[in-house]
Structure formats: structure tokens, C-alpha cells
Amino acid sequence: MTLQERREELKKRLNRDLLLFDGGMGTQLQNAGLKAGQIPEELNLDAPDLITDVHCRYLRAGADFITTNTFGCNRLKMAEAKYPVAQMIGAAIENAKKAQKVCGREDDSYIVLDIGPIGTMLKPLGTLPFSEAYEIIAEQIEAAKDSVDAVLFETMTDVYEVKAAILAAKEHSDLPIFTTMTFDKSKRTLTGTNVETFVNIVESLGVDMLGVNCSLGPKELAPIIEELLSFSHVPVMAQPNAGLPNFLHGETVYELTPEEFVTDLQPFLNGGLAVCGGCCGTTPDFIAALNGVRPSKANPRTNPYMPKVSSSTQTVRFDGHVIVCGERLNPTGKKKMQAALKENHLDEVVAEGIRQEDAGAEVLDVNVGLPGIDEAQMMQKLIPMLQEVINLPLQIDSSSPEALEAACRIYNGRPLINSVNAKPAMMEAVLPIVKKYGGIVIALTLEEEIPLLAQERVELAERIIDRAGQEGIRKEDIVVDCLTLTASAQQKEVAQTLKAVRMMRERGHHTALGVSNVSFGLPYRALLNRTFLSMAIDAGLDLPIMNPLDAQMMGCVDAANLLLDHDHDSIHFIEKYANASDVLTNTVSASGAGTPAQNGATADGSGGNGSGSSDFDLSYMIQKGMKNEVQEQTRKELSGSSAMTLINEVIIPALNRVGKDYEAGKIFLPQLIQAAETTKLAFAVVQETFQASEEKKGPILICTVEGDIHDIGKNIVKVVLESYGYDMIDLGKDVKAEEVVAAYHQYKPKMIGLSALMTTTVVNMQKTIDALHAAGITCPVWVGGAVLTQQIADEIGADYYSSDAMDSVRLLEEVVKA
């Protein structure tokens, strides 16, 4: 049998026969004398007989799969190993093959390439780029792809790393892919992924088997195994530990005997598992015990399919309830969003996303299509920034297949993809992307133009669904957009849209609509929008793409979900509206919902809301950090004086007083920042009255250097400088030297600020300064951070050092003015 045939046969056996994996390798090696600090993967070459013997014992115990001794065999973890990664993997496979031969089990057992976690966290929470994680794993796959039967990604706690691993395996081999993660008692991984989300993501990426390993013993894992079995549509495997570890007489001892282990797993051997094995603390005795009781056939479950989209921590089901997709991350017709994208002020885009999440959106549309912007590049930059702080699944929105692919690749989760239409070229370009990244796609019912009649739109939808089927995309994974037309221009066709939604629903399809398109060019748009929304929901609309900050429309969705029995026992509705008056305000506050401390606190801790804005002047409000009232007061004071007078005679002196109090120890960092943030809000009003570019100081470039992810200090300096009117270009954290050089050429700043928190990253600060000098850039550089001193600043070639935010203000006032 060729390797290819073996792999196909293996896939067929999964879910047909109940198969056994091996147990712990590390435990066996420690028992054989592996010393602390020794690298287990080196033993593949240094003690091949030992490794072969462990495999043999598992094969004799009845294991159908043996995993190679390559758990940590990647270039990061093996940096100090004496052999190259590929050599150790090759030797590990040879040892496994030898064991098969010795035991006479070449034909009825399988060798699985074992790949554990890379060992560091991926961006944006860590520093490892997704592309590098992919390369690290691709290297491991390349070393084994022609000599193993399958690959197992195990013990990973970050589903983003799992995605990189699956893509690497798919793009570098045709190996069957098994994926298990570890979960704790909360039924989440350490990075917050729940079981349903894990299943949704990896299943959509096309794994052949998924499951759980390590973590806990079989008894504690039972609820997790149960959930895996109830959500999965592919074979499920489990490799628990030998119970929970105890620390006895200086050694870690696992609590279960092989018999207890098997007893706890027994219900699942007959109840849906396709493969079972063991992890930490399990030995050949455990596998022999499993072998003694295993049924010959698996008893797989058949779960109904429901389309779902996921971020790494949340899953939204298309189960019939109305799902609000926030539409506001889109520059079309939004000047502020356009400026934020063009000027690289992406934190403002992120803030808009947070506002929509706080307002109750379940999915956020992300569109960055703007002349002069490289959409693919911008998507790859913005999506991780959004996903770092927003838990919602994203809807990737672009008319460019290149941008869609770039975004789907970097996206952490299972995306909604907006969109494909019935043009053959478009289907050809977009549908393979949907298939490859496991997305759910919105199908626009148009070809060259939007058909007027509902029936024609339904026919186009079916054409797309058929074509998607040829790519292997399930029809449930297509959400049909029947296209909202504008009532002012095509009044008669509004009803056709609703009719098409109804027809699609009757055919069992899910639907989307861009709701607010209906009211363009008419007065009182809010009324038209929410009326249309109600009618569309009644027709069967699943996914309104709308403004979640419109409280009236959100109310409409909440009421519909209650009335259609999706908000069971009205829990969500009562929670949200128990104290609502009959008349809702039209929009929620731009600052969104937050904790009382977030919204109400003022610099002096007085609460700030009590007396109304008219009792205090602008200067007082800045000093006391009264964010909620400051904009109204600024408008009032602007009516009596010019913008420049207000800045120079009120705002800056007020800020200076705050700075003095801070330095004198009368107020502390939170109050300083509150005053700075309040000033920013005042500035936003002042700037409405004049050309910002004429009066803004700067630009100033600022970032935290490569290798450092601590950016609170840098952010504080940024906001305080912004309050003094500086145009701050923030490159973020973990920024490479060459990115700083490139940003200099793009923005031509007046000064460059570099931040580093730890001594270990100060070296990268020097590297950045050296790179700037090597590029002939003479722009002054100032540095700061917890461990920095004037002396270190001098040593690394910085032009200036500042000890804190106010010191930076003083410095820039001197240097930039000069």
C-alpha cells in the first residue's frame, strides 16, 4: 500500500473502528532517567533504542497510533539543541518505524507526527507574527510529510496557533490532520476559547479529527468531551491525563490507576469517541487497560449542522435569532473614518468598534476600501488590532479578492465574508477563499445589475449556492443578501426585496440586508430605517447590517428577538429595558456604556455630573477632568472668543496647572491623564472651527520598540502630548527598527519617541536609533521607560531622555519650537 493509500484508508477507519492512541512519552522518558534541562528530542539520536522501546511497549499494549518523540521539536524551542530540527524529526520517525517492525505492526498501526505548542504567544497579545508561527510549523511538516501517516497538533492553548498549524499542514502536505487542545475546568482554553468555538474554527478549516488532550483526568474532562461530541461533525478523540497530579515526597504523582482511568472513559468509548489515548502520567498499562475494554466499532454521533461564525472567544449561531452586524467600520461616507485610516490613527477605528460592541452588536463589518489605501495591507494591520480588544466575530468586507484573502488569513476565528456575487469571475475568485479559510459568505443577488423582481434575485442566489457547492461549500454557509433598494429612487422595488427575503427563508436559507440604504434622500431616516427593519425581520431577515448606536433600531431587534421566542424568558430584554422609559433617546452616547467609574470619575473624585456644565468654566473642567461636560462648555466659550485665544489663554494654562500639581505630588497619574483626555475632547471642538493642519504641532512619531509589548507608558505620553496639541503618529508596540525608519520617510516627523520597559528590550531601542542613523536620519530621538536613565540614553545614542509624560511635554516644547 502506498503512503497515500494508507492515509486514505486511515481516514475511512476514523469513526468506523474505535482506535487507540499511545500514552505519555515524557513520563516514560523521565522514568528512564531523563534529567532536568535535558532536551527530550535529542534522545531520538542519542538514545534511539530507548525511544523505540517506549513505542514498542505502547504497540504491544494495543495502541493503533504511536506519536513521534517530537513534541517540542521546533526551531524556537530547539534553539539550544545540538542537532537541527529536521534531523531530530527524521530520527524520531525512524525510531517509530523500527518499533513497528520489531512488533510486526507495520501494516496495522500508524505513525503520527507530534507537534506541541511553539512556546511563545502570537501577536497581538504576544510578539510572534502569525506568518512566523506558520513558517515554524511548516518546517516541521516538511521534515516529516513523506514518511508519517498523519500529523497531530496537541496541547495548544491558543486557537490562533492552531489555525497557523492547520494552514501550514494543508499548504505543505496532504497529511490527515488531528487537532487537540487543552481546556481547564471552566471549559475554556487558557486563551479563552470555549469548546463550541474551537470545534467551529478547526472543523471549518478542514481537520480530519479534533479533540482534547492533557489538561485534566477523564472524570474532570467528561463535560468537555461531551460538548466536543455534541458539537463536532468530524471524528472526536480524547487523551486525558492519569487524573490530577499530586505532589508527594518531592515528586509529581498522578492519582488514577489504569482501571480507574478506563472506568471514567468507558461511557465515551461506547458513546461517540473515535479515538482514545492518554497524556501526562499515563503508561502502556493504561493503554492495555483501554485495549481490554474497547468496542471494535466506534459509535459516532450525528449532529445537525448549523452555520456559526467565531472570533477566538465567541461564537454566533445562525439559529433564527436576529443578529446585528455593526456597519460603522466602513469609510464610505464617513470623513472621520477616512481620516483615521489615511493618517494611521487606527486606535480611533478600534474605539468605534468597541462602541458598537458595547451597544449590542454581535458581529462587526470591517471595510477599509479607500483610494490611496492598500486594502490587503490595511486589513492585515487593522484586524489584529480589532481582535486584540473586541470579542465579536468580524465580517470581512471588500470587493477585492486579494484583500479578502489577506484578511481571512490573518483573522483569528471563523469569519463572515462580505461578499461574493453572481458574476462568474467573482465566484471563481472568492469561493475558493471561502472554502480554504472556512468562512461563511454573504452572496449578493446581483450579476451586472440588481434585478428588479424578487424571483430573479432568488434565481441568482441559487446560482451562487450551486457554484459554491462545486467548491465544497455547504449551502447553509451562504447568507443571501437580497439587496435593499432606496425608497426615494425605487419605491416599488422595496417590496421586492422583502419578498425575496421571504422566499429565501422559505427555501431554508439565511439572509442579510444593509438596512439603512432604504432611506437615502428622504427626511426622518431613522423612522424609515426601523420600520423597514421590522418588516424585513418579519419576512425572515437574519443579519441586518446596521448602526448599533441607533438605540431605536436596536430596540426593534431586541423586541423582535423576544416576540419570536429567541430571547427565552425575555431575560435579555428585561435586563436591558427594565428601567427604560417609553421614549428611547435616538442614539446612545458616543462614549458608549462603561462602568460608573469609567464614565463618572473626575480628577478630584467628585463625580463631576452633579451641578451641570453651566456652573463651571472650561479651565476648571479641564483641571477636574470633567469629560462628560467639557465639549458643551467649550462650544459656549468659543462663542465669546477666538479659537486661538481659547487655546492659549484657557486650555494650555489649565493644563500647565494640572502638570504643576502632578509634579508637586498634589495629584497623581490618573488625574493627569483624565485632564489630558478632557483637553483632547475640548480640542476636538475647537478644531471644528479652523484647519487642524495649520495649528497642530508636529507630527511626532512614537512607539514601543521591538520585543516589548508594554505600551501603557507610551500611551500616557501620547495622550498628554496630544492634549498639548501635538499630532501624534503612534506606531504601536513591538515595532521593528525598519518600520520606524519607513514611518520617518512617510510622515517626516519633528521628533521620534521610543519607549521600552525592560532592560532586555533597551538593546532594541539602540538598534532602532542605529537604524535611523544608518539611514541618514537626523530627526531628534527621545527615549523613556521604566529602566531608562539619562546615562543609558546617552549610551545608546539617544538625543534626549525624559522621565515621564510632563517631562516629555517640556522637552518637546523646547525642541520642536526651536
Added chain:
Amino acid sequence: MSEIDRKLMQKRTLSYLGDRKQEGAFALSEEIDSCFEELEKEAHFLGCYEVYALDFDKEGFPEIPDAGVRLRSEDLKNLFASCERVCVLATTLGVSYDRYIRRIMNGNMSHGVVLDAAASAYLEGRTDAFEEELGLGERTFRFAPGYGDLDLSLNIPLLKAIRADKKLGITHTSGGLFLPQKSMLGLIGLNGETAHADLGQKTPTCLTCARREACRQKKSGSASCCFPEQTPGRV
């Protein structure tokens, strides 16, 4: 959290905010309390530990043979002089906290700064409680790489030895920074007959601290900043 723990955490938070004289206590106490509430909800505290036999090299520096780690530190030489074993302990608030603080910093930085300081105090408080539950008996106080003269880079082999990546999800950058960011690792000497003796004079102070030149708190006249409430030999 008991009321006493909360007060201690409040005190530590103000201290981290630069307010060692606790003058902002009145203005900020409500906000700090709300931060603790947020942390109870948003953070995912986890801890793990291993106990190892201690050995000493010819020069008297302690080493942990079973972890393959040598502790070349004068401070630890003094602190662990009479200890037989060492507890290596790691704790974290998890990545859920990292996500949460970034979100707060994006929308409300002044609250984010208070939250960040409160999270450091909260992690210490939870770690203290975790440590007490272990019932370690006679022991030194907790000492961490980066304190005194103990090299920060020791975090890497120690994390690896106790498998904190697998158990808690703590990893590190190439420069040795913890991920998740609010994570800590400490060493506690155990079982020394005279573990309590003379530690008063051997407690690390600002004079031996790696951050002594840059520390704001030292500039403000504080005698010791990293160990504000650590009592030597606290059991």
C-alpha cells in the same frame, strides 16, 4: 478577598500609582475598589508550583539541580543560606486581563492606569493567598528574578522547569518578558532551621535593586519599594 486584603491591595495600588504617602486614597479609593470588582470578573487567576531540593556550590550560591538552574545571587545566597528546599511558584491573571486592559486603555486611559496598578496589587494579593493555602511551613519571603541582584533572565529556565507554559499558559518573549503580562514567578526558601534569622539585615533594599537609578519611588525618599509589605519570614 477579606477586608484586610482589600485594604492592603488598595495601599499597594496607590503606591504603584506613585502615591506612596497615600494622599490620593480618598479621591481614588472608590475607583480602585471598582477595579478589583472588574478584575474579579475579567481576570483569570491561576497558579502552580513545584518544590525542589536546594544545593549550594563551592562559593555558597544556591542551585536547584532538579531544575538545572544555578542562582548566582548574593541576595539569595544570604536568604537561602540555611534552606534545604525551594518552592518555585508562578501565577498569572491570564490573557483575558491583557485583552481587557487594552480595551479600557483604548477608551478611558485614566481608568486604565488605575486598573493597571490595581491589577499588579491584585495579582500580588491573590498570589499571597495562593501561597498561604500551600501551607509551606517554615519559609523565607517570596523573592523574584529581577529583585535585588537576581538576574531577570532566570525566569526562562524556572518557568520551563515548573512547566508554567502548559499549566498556566505563561510563556515569554525572546527578551524574557512574561506573556500574559500580569504574571509573576517567585522563589521561597523552605525548611531551614534558621530561615528566619538575620533576614532583617539581609532583606534586599533599593541599594541592590537593578532599577535603583530610575525608580521614582526611591527618588521620593522611600526606603524600600519593591517589598512594601513583605515581612521577612512571614508564615
